Amino acid sequence: xxxxxxxxxxxxxxxxxxxxxxxxxxxxxxxxxxxxxxxxxxxxxxxxxxxxxxxxxxxxxxxxxxxxxxxxxxxxxxxxxxxxxxxxxxxxxxxxxxxxxxxxxxxxxxxxxxxxxxxxxxxxxxxxxxxxxxxxxxxxxxxxxxxxxxxxxxxxxxxxxxxxxxxxxxxxxxxxxxxxxxxxxxxxxxxxxxxxxxxxxxxxxxxxxxxxxxxxxxxxxxxxxxxxxxxxxxxxxxxxxxxxxxxxxxxxxxxxxxxxxxxxxxxxxxx
Amino acid sequence: xxxxxxxxxxxxxxxxxxxxxxxxxxxxxxxxxxxxxxxxxxxxxxxxxxxxxxxxxxxxxxxxxxxxxxxxxxxxxxxxxxxxxxxxxxxxxxxxxxxxxxxxxxxxxxxxxxxxxxxxxxxxxxxxxxxxxxxxxxxxxxxxxxxxxxxxxxxxxxxxxxxxxxxxxxxxxxxxxxxxxxxxxxxxxxxxxxxxxxxxxxxxxxxxxxxxxxxxxxxxxxxxxxxxxxxxxxxxxxxxxxxxxxxxxxxxxxxxxxxxxxxxxxxxxxxxxxxxxxxxxxxxxxxx
Numbered sequence: 193x194x195x196x197x198x199x200x201x202x203x204x205x206x207x208x209x210x211x212x213x214x215x216x217x218x219x220x221x222x223x224x225x226x227x228x229x230x231x232x233x234x235x236x237x238x239x240x241x242x243x244x245x246x247x248x249x250x251x252x253x254x255x256x257x258x259x260x261x262x263x264x265x266x267x268x269x270x271x272x273x274x275x276x277x278x279x280x281x282x283x284x285x286x287x288x289x290x291x292x293x294x295x296x297x298x299x300x301x302x303x304x305x306x307x308x309x310x311x312x313x314x315x316x317x318x319x320x321x322x323x324x325x326x327x328x329x330x331x332x333x334x335x336x337x338x339x340x341x342x343x344x345x346x347x348x349x350x351x352x353x354x355x356x357x358x359x360x361x362x363x364x365x366x367x368x369x370x371x372x373x374x375x376x377x378x379x380x381x382x383x384x385x386x387x388x389x390x391x392x393x394x395x396x397x398x399x400x401x402x403x404x405x406x407x408x409x410x411x412x413x414x415x416x417x418x419x420x421x422x423x424x425x426x427x428x429x430x431x432x433x434x435x436x437x438x439x440x441x442x443x444x445x446x447x448x449x450x451x452x453x454x455x456x457x458x459x460x461x462x463x
Numbered sequence: 464x465x466x467x468x469x470x471x472x473x474x475x476x477x478x479x480x481x482x483x484x485x486x487x488x489x490x491x492x493x494x495x496x497x498x499x500x501x502x503x504x505x506x507x508x509x510x511x512x513x514x515x516x517x518x519x520x521x522x523x524x525x526x527x528x529x530x531x532x533x534x535x536x537x538x539x540x541x542x543x544x545x546x547x548x549x550x551x552x553x554x555x556x557x558x559x560x561x562x563x564x565x566x567x568x569x570x571x572x573x574x575x576x577x578x579x580x581x582x583x584x585x586x587x588x589x590x591x592x593x594x595x596x597x598x599x600x601x602x603x604x605x606x607x608x609x610x611x612x613x614x615x616x617x618x619x620x621x622x623x624x625x626x627x628x629x630x631x632x633x634x635x636x637x638x639x640x641x642x643x644x645x646x647x648x649x650x651x652x653x654x655x656x657x658x659x660x661x662x663x664x665x666x667x668x669x670x671x672x673x674x675x676x677x678x679x680x681x682x683x684x685x686x687x688x689x690x691x692x693x694x695x696x697x698x699x700x701x702x703x704x705x706x707x708x709x710x711x712x713x714x715x716x717x718x719x720x721x722x723x724x725x726x727x728x729x730x731x732x733x734x735x736x737x738x739x740x741x742x743x744x745x746x747x748x749x750x751x
Contacts, residue, residue, distance in 0.1 A: 371520050372559040375551040376620060377543055377575030394571065397561035401606065 202323045207252040208436065209321045214330035216437040220444050221318045227448050228310055233461040234303065236454035241310050243447050248313060253320045261316045262309065269308050273301040303461055324356035326429075332422075333431065346422025354410070362403065369398045464532055465493040466660050467517060467549075467628060471526035474512050478524060486512040488684040489526070494662075496627075499654055501675030501692065502664040505706040509684040510664055514630050517662075518549035530628075547576050550626030554633050556617035560605035565596065565616050568605050572624040590623035591616075593653050595645070611642040615649075622653065628660040629653075635670065643667075647674065672696060672710045672730035680705070697728040 204210075209217075224240070231237040248258060262269075280296030287293070319327075332349035339345050370380065373394045380391045472490040477483045486509045494500055504510045515521045516528055519535050519542040527534045535545045550572075553559070562568035570587040578586070591601055594615040600608065605616055618634060631650065635643040651674055654661050662679075665671050671678060671692070678695040680688040682705045688695050695702075699709045699717055708714070712735050713728060720726050724742065729735045 368553065369559055371515070372551075372553045372556065373571075374520060375518060375546055375553070376559075376572040376624070377546055378571075379543065379575065394559075394561050398559055401561075402558055 201257075201320065203253045203257065203320050204323070205252045205321065207250055207321070209247060209251040209317060211434075211436055212321075212440055213431055213433050213437045214322050214326040215333055215431060216433060216440060217318055217322060218327075218330050218334060220440060221315060223444060223448065224314055225311060227451050228307055228314070230455070231307075231451045232455050233458045235458045236451040237303065237306055237310070237461075239450050239454065240447060241306060243443070244310050244314050244317075247317055251317055251321050253317075257320060258313055258316055262312060265308070265312055269305055272308065273305045276301040276304050299461060325353060328353045328356070329427070329429070330431065346425070350422075358403075358406070361406075362399070365402055366395065366399060369395050369402075465529075466496040466531060467494045468492070468529040468532075469517075469526065470529070472513070472516060472523050472528060473525045474509075474516060474521060475524045476512075485684055487516070487523075490686045492679065492686055492689055494628075494660060496660055497658045498660055499651075499674055499676045500660070500662045501671035501678040502662055502681065503666070503668070503671060503678060503707055504681030508681040508705075510681050511632060513681060514551070514632065514662060514664060517628070517630060518551045519545045520551070543575075547572075547624050548626055549628040549630065550621040550624050552618050552621045552629070552631045552634055554636060555614075556621075556634075557605075557610065557613035559620075560613060560617055563604060564602050565605050565608065566591070566601040569601075569616060569619045569623050572620055576624060586623045586625065587619075590619040593622055594619045594649055611638055611646075614638065614642075615646065618646075625657075626659070628662070630662045630664075632664045633666065634663070635665070635667065643670070650674070668696075668708060668710045668713075672713065680707070692730060693728050696730060 228237070228240060231240060248255065277293055277297045277300075278291060280294055280300045282294045282296030282299075285293050285295055285298065322330075328349045331352070332345055335343070335345045335348070370378075374380070378391060378394050380388065380395075383391065469490050469492050472487055473485065474487040475483055475485045488509075490513060502510055502514065512521065516523050519528075522536060522539075527536070529535070530545060530548060535542065560568050562571060566584070566587055569590055570583050573583040573586045588601070596612065596615055596619060600612060600616075605613060608616060614634070618631070621629065634650065635646055638646060647670055650661065650663070663671065663674060675692050677690060678688070678692050679686060680695060680702070687705065688698065688701075696709045696713045697717075699714060702709060709717070710730060712732050713730060716726050716729050716735055716738070720728075726738045726742075729738065
């Protein structure tokens with residue numbers, strides 16, 4: 193069923209990670225992702241991976257879910273690491289014609305794999321432990337300075353909130369329309385590519401129509417409640433930075449410092 | 464031979480997860496050809512899950528569905544042919560319209576059956592006529608029709624496949640009272656002409672009382688009653704414990720009966736009149 197797709201799914205909880213201020217979480221995630229690329233050797237990268245592992249365990253989200261999010265990009269991971277196998281210098285381990293695998297290549301492949309996996313896992317932590325509303329709320333706050341350049345920050349955040357809110361609704365609707373068309377003998381499972389694409393038309397058109405209908409209804413409902421954009425709008429849940437956030441920020445700083453330290457004192461691992 | 468039979472039919476959502484929920488639990492029923500069956504049950508009682516297994520949209524977790532004595536999942540590749548024999552009209556079916564014209568949309572089902580072009584159009588017009596869509600509407604876009612017309616066009620789209628069994632999931636939901644009456648009598652006259660089997664899911668006990676020969680009552684995933692309409696609606700206290708009720712007129716007559724008046728279970732106002740008028744005449748003669 194279409195509904196089984198997990199995509200940036202939120203897992204409610206009360207863990208240390210859940211209770212962090214979403215703004216702090218976004219900034220930390222951003223910094224961390226940048227530093228995953230700054231780390232140029234195994235020492236630095238593994239320090240970060242160790243912390244990520246700790247954060248995964250702390251988050252209280254079933255580890256199975258993290259594996260699921262990794263499974264989605266398994267192909268990318270394998271593709272890039274295989275590609276990296278053939279580049280890089282060092283001792284030749286195996287060769288066949290002009291293709292050769294070197295010790296440097298193996299080391300590169302492992303390095304890149306750890307890098308991508310860390311990247312995915314850490315960004316999964318953000319989406320698993322932060323509800324979509326918190327996320328957009330925080331983004332709105334972070335992007336506020338852009339207002340100086342006449343960027344409609346509130347409107348963008350509101351659009352994101354609405355889009356996220358309607359993902360499950362539209363999935364359910366897709367399911368329903370698919371069933372209805374299957375009941376009329378629509379064939380969506382067999383045939384070639386073109387035939388399958390044509391088979392989707394009876395689903396896509398009703399889906400578009402109903403999305404527009406929902407959009408009109410929602411706009412009406414929002415206007416009935418006097419929605420008039422972001423100007424002068426207050427929040428029900430005001431974001432607070434607490435001691436927990438300070439601890440998380442300090443920890444991030446320490447790890448970043450460690451990565452820079454490793455970068456200076458150990459040789460780079462990428463060849 | 465029964466046209467539809469279910470044996471130990473069970474359907475579980477989310478098998479193997481913490482969210483597992485048995486929506487249909489060991490349902491055993493048998494429906495004869497030509498019967499008009501009413502299906503009632505509280506929201507979440509498993510009605511929708513149950514009926515979606517009858518035309519193979521959902522595959523039972525365990526148990527079997529027999530159509531004309533044959534297991535519909537015996538050959539999973541041929542499940543589409545089951546869907547042509549057991550037509551299904553979903554709730555708010557107007558949301559499934561998609562073609563350029565009403566006629567083309569009605570013809571979608573027969574087209575999928577692989578019929579010839581003439582036969583497809585013949586069936587589509589025949590079905591449109593059944594639900595009372597006039598000729599000039601057929602060339603319009605389905606999105607130009609009124610709410611009631613859209614609903615009828617969508618129902619015609621299923622009738623056009625000429626199924627042996629027709630399942631309708633709350634076909635009158637959201638229509639105005641007149642629209643409900645018209646649609647319901649069209650369904651009844653369709654049944655009278657075609658003599659096929661109909662399953663009507665409805666929350667309106669009055670609609671069920673007017674149309675059904677037998678009533679299937681679902682309660683928390685189980686089939687709790689499956690009897691003649693009079694017999695089911697005579698068990699009003701049991702129905703109320705399931706969050707259901709009996710038609711208003713049935714309730715009134717039940718109270719009169721409890722007070723000692725010589726009346727029986729009725730389903731419609733006409734039946735009640737036939738019993739009450741003689742009583743009133745006798746009463747006025749006695750006092751007059």
